[in-house]
Amino acid sequence: MDEKSVIRAAGCVLWRRSPRDGGPEIALVHRPRYDDWSHPKGKLKRGEEPLQGAVREVLEETGVVCVPGAALPTVRYLAKGRPKEVRYWAAEPAGADGAHGTDEDFVPNDEVDRLVWLPPDEACERLTYERDRELIRLALAAVGIEDRAG
Numbered sequence: 001m002d003e004k005s006v007i008r009a010a011g012c013v014l015w016r017r018s019p020r021d022g023g024p025e026i027a028l029v030h031r032p033r034y035d036d037w038s039h040p041k042g043k044l045k046r047g048e049e050p051l052q053g054a055v056r057e058v059l060e061e062t063g064v065v066c067v068p069g070a071a072l073p074t075v076r077y078l079a080k081g082r083p084k085e086v087r088y089w090a091a092e093p094a095g096a097d098g099a100h101g102t103d104e105d106f107v108p109n110d111e112v113d114r115l116v117w118l119p120p121d122e123a124c125e126r127l128t129y130e131r132d133r134e135l136i137r138l139a140l141a142a143v144g145i146e147d148r149a150g
Contacts, residue, residue, distance in 0.1 A: 007084040010054035011041020012091035013139035014066055016117065024145050026123035026136055029061050030114035036128035039135065040112075041086055050087040058091060061112045063105035066091040070142035075131050090139035 014027035028037045042057040044050060051068060058066045072088040106115040118126060120140060124133045140146070 005082060007079055007082055008044045008050070008087075009041055009084060010044055010050040010057065010087040010089075011039050012054050012058050012066060012068060012089050013039050013072065013135050014058055014062065014064060014091050014093070015139060015143070016093050018117075018119070024120055024140060025117040026120055026139075027062055027064070028116050028118065028123055028126055029112045030116075031111060032113045033111070034128075037116075037126045038128060038132055039088070041088070051089065054087065054089055054091070062115050063107055065094040067094050070139070072135055072138050072142070075135070077131060088135055088139075090142045092143075 016025050016027070017023070018025045027040065029040050030037050040058045040061040042053070042061070044053040048056075055066060055068060058064055068089040068091040070090045072090060075086045075088065077084055108114065116126070120136050123136055127133055127136075
């Protein structure tokens with residue numbers, strides 16, 4: 001397969017401590033075009049580094065300024081018959097108190113119309129694609145949080 005035909009994208013498994021009970025919560029976005037739930041991600045711009053693109057996509061899709069941490073595995077699949085590679089990082093909202101991870105930061109748009117913060121097990125259930133579920137476990141492990149996600 002021609003290397004130029006690969007769709008390159010990047011995103012983050014965005015997590016925060018719950019304002020209610022301090023447990024971990026995962027941010028998921030709903031894309032009306034596909035009627036799916038996924039981690040914030042998107043295609044890289046020409047010449048854009050994957051990490052830079054991941055941070056940009058999180059901001060564009062959630063309104064959250066994030067701080068990326070550990071790199072997660074690259075996810076590969078076919079999208080409309082073309083190979084797609086998505087680089088992922090675990091990330092949390094900027095600011096020591098997570099103040100940039102509030103629901104007020106989100107503004108619905110044509111690309112993403114909903115944002116939810118869910119406990120890991122509920123996030124796994126809500127995700128549309130199986131390939132996205134393992135990323136939650138890996139992200140939590142990378143930040144030292146015991147996995148309770150299914």
